[in-house]
Amino acid sequence: MTLFAHRFAAISKARSPLCLGLDPSAELLAGWGLTQDAAGLEAFCARVLEAAGDLVGVVKPQAGFFERFGAAGMVELARAIGQAQAQGALCLLDAKRGDVPGTMEGYAQALVGPGGFAAVAATLNPYLGFDSLAPAFARAQAYDAALFVVVRSSNPGGRDLQAARHTDGRAVAERLADQIAAHNAQARPVLGAVIGATLQAQETGLLERLGEALVLAPGVGAQGATMAQVGERFAAVRGRVLPSVSRDILRAGPDVASLRAAILRYRDEAWDACGA
Amino acid sequence: MTLFAHRFAAISKARSPLCLGLDPSAELLAGWGLTQDAAGLEAFCARVLEAAGDLVGVVKPQAGFFERFGAAGMVELARAIGQAQAQGALCLLDAKRGDVPGTMEGYAQALVGPGGFAAVAATLNPYLGFDSLAPAFARAQAYDAALFVVVRSSNPGGRDLQAARHTDGRAVAERLADQIAAHNAQARPVLGAVIGATLQAQETGLLERLGEALVLAPGVGAQGATMAQVGERFAAVRGRVLPSVSRDILRAGPDVASLRAAILRYRDEAWDACGA
Numbered sequence: 001m002t003l004f005a006h007r008f009a010a011i012s013k014a015r016s017p018l019c020l021g022l023d024p025s026a027e028l029l030a031g032w033g034l035t036q037d038a039a040g041l042e043a044f045c046a047r048v049l050e051a052a053g054d055l056v057g058v059v060k061p062q063a064g065f066f067e068r069f070g071a072a073g074m075v076e077l078a079r080a081i082g083q084a085q086a087q088g089a090l091c092l093l094d095a096k097r098g099d100v101p102g103t104m105e106g107y108a109q110a111l112v113g114p115g116g117f118a119a120v121a122a123t124l125n126p127y128l129g130f131d132s133l134a135p136a137f138a139r140a141q142a143y144d145a146a147l148f149v150v151v152r153s154s155n156p157g158g159r160d161l162q163a164a165r166h167t168d169g170r171a172v173a174e175r176l177a178d179q180i181a182a183h184n185a186q187a188r189p190v191l192g193a194v195i196g197a198t199l200q201a202q203e204t205g206l207l208e209r210l211g212e213a214l215v216l217a218p219g220v221g222a223q224g225a226t227m228a229q230v231g232e233r234f235a236a237v238r239g240r241v242l243p244s245v246s247r248d249i250l251r252a253g254p255d256v257a258s259l260r261a262a263i264l265r266y267r268d269e270a271w272d273a274c275g276a
Numbered sequence: 277m278t279l280f281a282h283r284f285a286a287i288s289k290a291r292s293p294l295c296l297g298l299d300p301s302a303e304l305l306a307g308w309g310l311t312q313d314a315a316g317l318e319a320f321c322a323r324v325l326e327a328a329g330d331l332v333g334v335v336k337p338q339a340g341f342f343e344r345f346g347a348a349g350m351v352e353l354a355r356a357i358g359q360a361q362a363q364g365a366l367c368l369l370d371a372k373r374g375d376v377p378g379t380m381e382g383y384a385q386a387l388v389g390p391g392g393f394a395a396v397a398a399t400l401n402p403y404l405g406f407d408s409l410a411p412a413f414a415r416a417q418a419y420d421a422a423l424f425v426v427v428r429s430s431n432p433g434g435r436d437l438q439a440a441r442h443t444d445g446r447a448v449a450e451r452l453a454d455q456i457a458a459h460n461a462q463a464r465p466v467l468g469a470v471i472g473a474t475l476q477a478q479e480t481g482l483l484e485r486l487g488e489a490l491v492l493a494p495g496v497g498a499q500g501a502t503m504a505q506v507g508e509r510f511a512a513v514r515g516r517v518l519p520s521v522s523r524d525i526l527r528a529g530p531d532v533a534s535l536r537a538a539i540l541r542y543r544d545e546a547w548d549a550c551g552a
Contacts, residue, residue: 067393
């Protein structure tokens, strides 16, 4: 098998480092004239994935927007993951799951590898402790999937908690970055970090703690960071950053040609700012 | 409508404060001779809910154990929630969701109120900031659902992060407890806290910060805390604590009569230790 990091490096060159967020929010469904139900999700995803075609290397469905229609929404999530992967994209399931180790066994099976939603990468939430995520790490190693642990989120409201300090002086986010690097150094390196694209220029020391880990950087565009800013601030991890754009591309829809134009624009910007 | 807290107070008197964890883990399915698939989940839940009958006031399905079979597992989750609520139990969906505010709109719809999984209570994860959960709080207020924010988890591995300190000297868990109390004081009080039953005797100050909030205390039994210990340590919130037992009851199965005997034993213990 091939490490996700190597697959990303290859597809990033062939397509682009751009990560396209698949976010069928209530607002976007309404704006596209689609129904607020599973059929609306299906139509939305079909159109976005048609526009993405073989242009996009990484597709990131946001679980929360599928889950809101219950099990019927999760059927559409599975369908979208299958289609994105059939188009050759790497599918990163943005689910931010996190629980005690026993329950993480369940989530691990849900996210990556066969039997659940079968994505090749997913996001995890560390509030119950980095160690609590170990069952998912083990499964990712078995299937060469990648797991991106939320270290620093893109919203300003996440900052206080993530900047709280351990007794050794490290911030919560800093310690997690160290733990990711240490885990990758001692095992098959399957861990990445989620660090919001809104990271400030004076905070880029966080990136230097990550060793060779990949970095998912959500929040490009509508959340306020430009792709050029990502290029500057994430320079330390250039070639290993997945800049993620959702709303700024999706609001170009529902027309497929307009979506494709928005994708192409961001794809080029992602190459310039983040390409290896 | 009636606040979840009032519904819990009533059902706690009529049945018991016991919260029964519905955890169809791989280990339990195997132990019960069930298949590792959605059909196994269905058979497991049918048997547990038959045993629970009208004995149990609160049923807590653990989303991770359903999600591991993808959308087919989520169909069983929806079915179990519907059946538990048809039996008159309050259904608390243990999903520990947490994300930026835009995405939380989606999770809020997924968890409580109509259209998604339609539980009357759910758990949330605060790593992306207490404020990021606001869309879910608003929805809980609209439907008189309850949301239990994870403050202090039952696993030892969660402790380091949850004990990190803000610049004002408060631990992460302490500040969250204060935020829950403050939110309940200024709005319709729909917020509760998750505080592991494994809380140590010297840490019970955390409970005194919570105002009138309900407390979900997972980890009774197999995770090491006895019901009597919960009664002692959670004395400050007596009448407002939901002691949650999963494995210690479920491993009495698959026989319904044995499950029922285990439920009755814990139900009586919960009354003695936590009853109003």
